[in-house]
Amino acid sequence: MTTRRIRRTTGAAATAAALALAAACSAPTGGPDAGAGGGTAESVVIGVPSEPDTLSPLLGYGKDGNSKIFDGLLARDADLELEPALAKALPEIGDDGRTYTYTLRSGVTFSDGEPLTAEDVVHTYETVLDDKTNNTAKSELDAVEKVRADGDDKVVFTLKYPYAAFAARTVLPIVPEHITAGQDPNTGAFNTEPVGTGPYVLTGWSKGEKLTFKANPDYWGGAPKVKKLTMAVIADDDVRATRLRSGDLDGATLPPNLAATFKNDDGLRTHQATSYDFRAVTLPTANEVTGDTAIRRALDLAVDREAMVDKILDGAGRPAYGPLPLDDPWYTKDIERPQDLDKARSILDEAGWRTGRDGAEGIRAKDGVRAGFTLFYPSGDKVRQDHALAYASDARKAGIDVKVEGATWEVIEPRMGKDAVLAGFGSTGDPDFGLYTLLHSSLAGDGFNNMARYDNPAVDEALDTGRRSQDPEDRKAAYDDLQRELAENPGYTFLTHIDHLYVLADRWDGLTTQVEPHEHGFASGPWWNAENWQPKK
Numbered sequence: 001m002t003t004r005r006i007r008r009t010t011g012a013a014a015t016a017a018a019l020a021l022a023a024a025c026s027a028p029t030g031g032p033d034a035g036a037g038g039g040t041a042e043s044v045v046i047g048v049p050s051e052p053d054t055l056s057p058l059l060g061y062g063k064d065g066n067s068k069i070f071d072g073l074l075a076r077d078a079d080l081e082l083e084p085a086l087a088k089a090l091p092e093i094g095d096d097g098r099t100y101t102y103t104l105r106s107g108v109t110f111s112d113g114e115p116l117t118a119e120d121v122v123h124t125y126e127t128v129l130d131d132k133t134n135n136t137a138k139s140e141l142d143a144v145e146k147v148r149a150d151g152d153d154k155v156v157f158t159l160k161y162p163y164a165a166f167a168a169r170t171v172l173p174i175v176p177e178h179i180t181a182g183q184d185p186n187t188g189a190f191n192t193e194p195v196g197t198g199p200y201v202l203t204g205w206s207k208g209e210k211l212t213f214k215a216n217p218d219y220w221g222g223a224p225k226v227k228k229l230t231m232a233v234i235a236d237d238d239v240r241a242t243r244l245r246s247g248d249l250d251g252a253t254l255p256p257n258l259a260a261t262f263k264n265d266d267g268l269r270t271h272q273a274t275s276y277d278f279r280a281v282t283l284p285t286a287n288e289v290t291g292d293t294a295i296r297r298a299l300d301l302a303v304d305r306e307a308m309v310d311k312i313l314d315g316a317g318r319p320a321y322g323p324l325p326l327d328d329p330w331y332t333k334d335i336e337r338p339q340d341l342d343k344a345r346s347i348l349d350e351a352g353w354r355t356g357r358d359g360a361e362g363i364r365a366k367d368g369v370r371a372g373f374t375l376f377y378p379s380g381d382k383v384r385q386d387h388a389l390a391y392a393s394d395a396r397k398a399g400i401d402v403k404v405e406g407a408t409w410e411v412i413e414p415r416m417g418k419d420a421v422l423a424g425f426g427s428t429g430d431p432d433f434g435l436y437t438l439l440h441s442s443l444a445g446d447g448f449n450n451m452a453r454y455d456n457p458a459v460d461e462a463l464d465t466g467r468r469s470q471d472p473e474d475r476k477a478a479y480d481d482l483q484r485e486l487a488e489n490p491g492y493t494f495l496t497h498i499d500h501l502y503v504l505a506d507r508w509d510g511l512t513t514q515v516e517p518h519e520h521g522f523a524s525g526p527w528w529n530a531e532n533w534q535p536k537k
Contacts, residue, residue: 041535047252070173097162199531251504294351372401454491
């Protein structure tokens with residue numbers, strides 16, 4: 001049996017991931033907890049557009065890192081390189097990539113004072129993988145055959161097959177067995193009353209309004225200087241900007257057009273983070289219009305991605321020709337597709353979607369079916385609304401009628417199987433992390449996984465090869481094949497990769513941004529390392 005230590009590697013990057021954040025509607029109420037920090041560097045109030053459904057890692061919270069309440073065995077630094085967290089070193093890898101051994105850091109306790117042990121790690125992973133646990137991301141740990149404790153301070157993972165990206169999966173937060181073992185992971189109190197080893201402790205959660213945290217004085221990484229952290233849940237972009245301008249917030253996640261209005265404000269600083277976060281239109285195969293490959297190909301060619309970046313994102317982003325961004329090392333360089341309305345129209349003509357006798361008002365029809373469908377976007381999200389309207393305008397030029405509607409996720413979710421959605425996805429770490437859940441047919445309709453119900457055997461084969469191969473060249477070839485296949489048979493219309501913009505009071509040192517996933521604002525942002533901030537002198 002061969003044994004080696006894993007190299008420190010920068011996360012290469014993928015896309016798709018979990019769209020499971022539901023949009024909240026109301027702003028925080030007044031009072032000392034909801035208002036601004038008032039100039040103190042020890043208290044921070046951040047405006048974010050959404051909140052998690054749960055704070056339990058057993059159901060998926062914090063699975064990609066950056067939870068303030070929990071830690072994983074490993075974490076990512078500012079450059080997305082893996083570094084030890086609850087483990088005191090990167091894992092030892094043996095049996096030709098089938099075993100990963102972690103040694104735990106000594107002296108770590110949960111916020112209730114109980115010590116961290118290897119059994120807590122085993123319990124966390126076994127519960128996530130249990131079929132009775134409603135964790136829609138458990139397919140991300142498909143490679144795990146078993147996990148066992150070797151004494152109090154060692155954990156050994158045995159994999160079914162070598163999985164090159166496994167170490168990056170161990171940023172999954174660890175929960176205390178002494179609390180969660182006695183609860184139903186799907187309904188237990190831990191979902192809203194979490195206990196972890198992280199730098200902050202949850203002190204209150206008013207659903208739809210705010211979450212408040214206090215610094216953990218016994219944090220193994222050192223007590224944070226920011227003593228109180230409040231996440232004010234404000235779904236509407238304009239309201240978030242207004243509250244920031246009024247001084248009610250210390251910082252906020254904002255779309256480009258609103259972030260630009262703070263450019264000359266004294267005492268505020270804009271932070272820009274590149275991301276794997278893309279906007280795309282799901283094209284459900286069960287819809288009689290979007291299920292036609294010719295319609296999907298035509299839409300892919302009809303959209304003006306460059307115009308969306310310039311006009312909607314004010315340049316803060318890049319065109320998306322697939323789920324991986326242009327500068328990602330796994331991106332396939334020959335798939336760029338400029339807007340080509342003539343070719344889009346030709347594809348539709350050849351497929352029998354024609355204007356004239358069967359069509360009306362320039363909208364195409366085929367066998368009595370009108371080339372039209374509904375496109376939903378989450379209400380209050382101006383960036384998605386603008387993408388949806390631009391998409392509809394471009395589609396009409398090709399003879400396809402797209403009706404744009406804003407709605408809550410409660411309205412949208414039951415209709416995702418047949419209606420298109422202006423969706424957002426994107427994961428950092430490895431191409432497997434986002435692409436598998438976005439595209440593999442085995443996950444079609446599994447919550448927000450594979451929302452388009454995309455089913456393409458060639459793509460499935462590429463995904464399986466990319467997941468199971470240890471050879472970087474084989475993996476690259478598989479993901480190249482996948483991206484080319486998506487260009488020929490798209491299940492989504494990929495539009496843009498967006499940069500994330502944050503406006504924050506300039507009162508601290510140590511603020512940085514990472515390359516970010518789709519999920520941002522609550523976990524990602526300049527506050528990803530708030531525990532390391534220092535008040536400015």
